[in-house]
Amino acid sequence: xxAALIGLGSVxxxxxxxLAKKDLGISITGIADSKSGIMDSMGLDILKVLDTKKNHxxxxxxxxxxxxxxxxxxxxVLIEVSPTNADSxxxxxxxxxxxxxxxxxxxxSNKGPVALAYKxxxxxxxxxxxxxxxxxxxxxxxxxxxxxxxGLAGNDILAVYGVLNGTCNFILTRMAAEGLTYEQALMxxxxxxxxEADPTYDVxxxxxAIKLVILANTIWGDGVSLSDVDRTGIDLLTPEALRLxxxxxxxxxxxxxxxxxxxxxxxxxxxxxxxxxxVVDGTLNALTLETDMAKDITLIGRGAGSIETxxxxxxxxxxxxxxxxxxx
Amino acid sequence: xxxxxxxxxxxxxxxxxxxxKPISDVGGNIIAVIHQHDPDPDHDNLDVQIVLxxxxxxxxxxxxxxxxxxxxxxxxxxxxxxxxxxxxxxxHLMHTGLxxxxxxIDSTGFAEVCELSMSMPAVNERSSSRITIKAASKGDxxxxxxxxxxxxxxxxxxxxxxxxxxxx
Numbered sequence: 001x002x003a004a005l006i007g008l009g010s011v012x013x014x015x016x017x018x019l020a021k022k023d024l025g026i027s028i029t030g031i032a033d034s035k036s037g038i039m040d041s042m043g044l045d046i047l048k049v050l051d052t053k054k055n056h057x058x059x060x061x062x063x064x065x066x067x068x069x070x071x072x073x074x075x076x077v078l079i080e081v082s083p084t085n086a087d088s089x090x091x092x093x094x095x096x097x098x099x100x101x102x103x104x105x106x107x108x109s110n111k112g113p114v115a116l117a118y119k120x121x122x123x124x125x126x127x128x129x130x131x132x133x134x135x136x137x138x139x140x141x142x143x144x145x146x147x148x149x150x151g152l153a154g155n156d157i158l159a160v161y162g163v164l165n166g167t168c169n170f171i172l173t174r175m176a177a178e179g180l181t182y183e184q185a186l187m188x189x190x191x192x193x194x195x196e197a198d199p200t201y202d203v204x205x206x207x208x209a210i211k212l213v214i215l216a217n218t219i220w221g222d223g224v225s226l227s228d229v230d231r232t233g234i235d236l237l238t239p240e241a242l243r244l245x246x247x248x249x250x251x252x253x254x255x256x257x258x259x260x261x262x263x264x265x266x267x268x269x270x271x272x273x274x275x276x277x278x279v280v281d282g283t284l285n286a287l288t289l290e291t292d293m294a295k296d297i298t299l300i301g302r303g304a305g306s307i308e309t310x311x312x313x314x315x316x317x318x319x320x321x322x323x324x325x326x327x328x
Numbered sequence: 329x330x331x332x333x334x335x336x337x338x339x340x341x342x343x344x345x346x347x348x349k350p351i352s353d354v355g356g357n358i359i360a361v362i363h364q365h366d367p368d369p370d371h372d373n374l375d376v377q378i379v380l381x382x383x384x385x386x387x388x389x390x391x392x393x394x395x396x397x398x399x400x401x402x403x404x405x406x407x408x409x410x411x412x413x414x415x416x417x418x419x420h421l422m423h424t425g426l427x428x429x430x431x432x433i434d435s436t437g438f439a440e441v442c443e444l445s446m447s448m449p450a451v452n453e454r455s456s457s458r459i460t461i462k463a464a465s466k467g468d469x470x471x472x473x474x475x476x477x478x479x480x481x482x483x484x485x486x487x488x489x490x491x492x493x494x495x496x
Contacts, residue, residue, distance in 0.1 A: 161491075236486050240447035240456035241416050247445070248414060248458070255491055270491040271416060278491070 001325045002041070003317065004030035004075035006066045006095055007082035008059050011109050011136070013050060014306035015079060015313050020046035026317055030069035034082075037064030041074035070095045076325050077105040077317060080113075081136075086201070086210060086226075089116040100124045100132065105324065107316040109136035109309055115210045115226060118217045131320050136312035138211045139164055139285040140303040143315060147299065148219060148289070155291040157219045161257035162278055162287025164211040166303040167195050167202040168234050168254040170283045172269075176242045176251050182235060194283055194304075204233035205254060205267040212256040212267060220260055232268040245271050251279060330359070330464075331387065332379045332410065334403040335394070339374035347376070350393035357381040360410060360465040375402075379410060379464055411469045412442075414460045415476065419485035421446070421455045430459075432479050439463035439472035 003019070003026055005012055012033075019026055027043035038049060038060025053059040070078060078099040082092050089112035096106050096113050100121065108114065113121060114134045125132035135145040139162075148157065163169050167189055174185040186203070189195035201207050209229040216224050234254050245252050248271075255270045255278070272279055277298045280286045285303030290296055302308040337343045344361075351358055362377040382390065387404075394401060421429070430441045443460035461476070463469040473489070480487035 232486070236418060236454075237488075238418055238447075238449075238454060238456045240449060241418050241488065244416055244445055244447060244456055244458040250490075252416070252488060253491075269486075269488050271414065271488055272491045276491070 001026050001077060001317070001321045002029045002043070002075045003027070003077045003079050004032075004069050004073045005079045005081070006032050006070065006092075007080065007110075008033040008053055009081070009083060010306045011081040011309045011313070012079075013053075014310035015081065016046050016050055018307065018310050018314055020050070024314065024318065025321065029075050030073040031059055032064070032066040032069050033059045034066075036060040036062045037066060037069050039064065039069055039073055066091070066095060067098075070098050071102075075104060077107060077320055079313060079317070080106060080108040080110055081313070082110060084111045084210075086112055086115070086206065089113045093117050093121070096121055096132070097124065100128055100130060103128045103130055105131045105133075105320045107133045107136075107313055107320070109134070109313060111137045111207075111210050111214065114217075115213045118214070119221075119223060131324060133316035133319065134214070135316045136309045138214050139287060139299070140166075140301065140305065141308035141311045142285055142287070142299045142301040142303070143312070144215070144287065144299060145218065146315060146319070147297070152289065152291055152294055152297070155293045157289055157291055158261065159257070159259040159290040160215050160219065160287060161255055161259070161290075162298075163253055163280060163285055164256045164287065164303070165202055165205070165208040165254060166283030166285060167199070168205070168208070169280065169285070169303075170194050171203070172234060172237070172242070172251070172253055173281050175237065175239055176246065179239050179243070181239055182237055203235045205231045205256075208254060208256040208267045212258055212265065216258045216260075216265060219258075222260070224265060228265055230264075230266040230268070234269050237269060249274055253279060329382055329384060329387075330379065331382055332377065332405050333401060335376045335378065336400040336402055337374050337376065337398065339372050343374065344376065347394065347397055347399045348378070350390055350397065351378075351380055351382075353393060354386040354390045355383045356386065356390065362410065377410065411463045411466060412460060413463075413469055413473065414443075414458060414490060415473075416456060416458050416488040417480060417485045418456045418488070419454050419480075419483065421457055421485065422448070424483035424485065426457075429476075429479055429483070429485075432475055433461055433472050436468075436472060436475065438465075438468040 029041050030039040035058040049059050092110045093113045099106050171185040209231050250271050256267045278286045286300040288298045358380050360379040434440045442462045445458040448455040
């Protein structure tokens with residue numbers, strides 16, 4: 001199977017590295033970063049491209065753009081892993097639309113397009129008989145979409161709730177464990193590379209809310225958007241509040257929850273018993289699915305990281321390879 | 329008067345209705361019924377906790393009637409508020425009138441603040457508090473929380489609620 005890779009940041013490098021290392025029957029015929037691109041329908045030497053990126057800061061020919069590869073490249077599946085733009089979803093939505101229109105499968109880790117244009121892209125994929133997969137957008141390495149699609153097939157999903165933002169979970173873990181203030185814990189998160197220079201997106205619950213929207217649309221197809229989420233962040237929490245929770249053998253975690261029968265779509269800090277399965281440490285993610293037949297299923301795992309996210313993308317790629325594409 | 333009782337009866341159809349009938353016979357009003365099915369399948373008894381409003385002086389008659397129905401009364405208490413919920417509130421709790429916040433719950437008649445812990449790190453800094461509310465029924469608890477959410481919004485307080493068991 002031939003793949004084109006758009007985006008060569010942490011996730012893109014992770015995917016390229018794994019495809020170079022493991023013999024999965026997937027070759028890369030095009031790679032683009034934000035400045036350049038490179039194509040070879042016979043398959044690129046991935047390690048060489050990664051080397052060029054490392055030494056020069058860009059991966060290929062400055063005259064070849066992401067769009068060129070998406071529009072003209074020879075590939076079966078587009079791997080779209082450029083950075084998330086939560087406001088417009090562009091340019092990723094455009095890339096995905098083009099690829100799907102060309103009857104190419106798409107795998108993405110980019111939350112923008114899935115949160116903003118899910119219905120359009122999903123319908124377009126269906127119309128063209130190709131697959132649009134986005135396992136990596138929610139809870140990193142946790143195979144939540146595969147679990148919903150295959151493992152829990154036939155179940156009614158009644159509710160989904162959990163910890164979907166590792167940065168917030170790290171901050172809350174450190175505030176509880178060391179009595180740090182929010183500001184101190186945030187600084188520590190930055191030093192560890194878990195928080196961006198502008199942490200708003202994480203700490204005000206926007207990232208978790210976007211993931212919740214993706215889950216809700218995937219499960220119930222109800223067309224909800226970010227503005228439908230009732231959202232409270234963690235930036236006003238005090239170490240005293242965590243201590244007060246601790247006195248009752250509880251702690252505080254940022255919980256995203258979607259419960260259609262109660263009309264709840266919410267991200268908010270919650271008091272939660274310390275031995276509750278959703279109380280995970282550090283940057284881990286955890287989520288519980290409540291279903292009619294299987295009852296409760298809780299999944300815990302790494303919510304971010306280069307190779308961890310690559311794991312989710314590789315899972316999607318191999319799904320497509322096994323279900324749609326026979327040639328390798 | 330309000331009374332709570334823990335009753336034990338045979339877990340067979342019609343038993344609960346039969347057991348509850350004497351309450352209306354003595355002019356009582358049932359506020360809440362809480363089932364506690366025994367997890368042990370060999371144990372065929374049903375434990376039920378009830379909260380009721382009773383006219384003064386009727387308790388003895390009721391006890392006699394219940395015994396006649398074959399209901400075993402395990403406990404009678406005045407502990408009427410059975411549901412407990414703890415929330416944490418963060419903000420300028422003192423400046424925005426803490427006693428008013430508490431009073432808004434206490435004055436409902438169906439719920440009350442039974443515990444309050446405060447932590448005030450410094451003057452002018454936001455304080456944090458843990459507030460435990462008791463209510464007679466689940467519905468009353470939800471009504472009390474609705475009031476508290478409104479108060480929190482009006483006073484710009486951050487209210488953190490527990491993650492409850494969702495399956496119902």
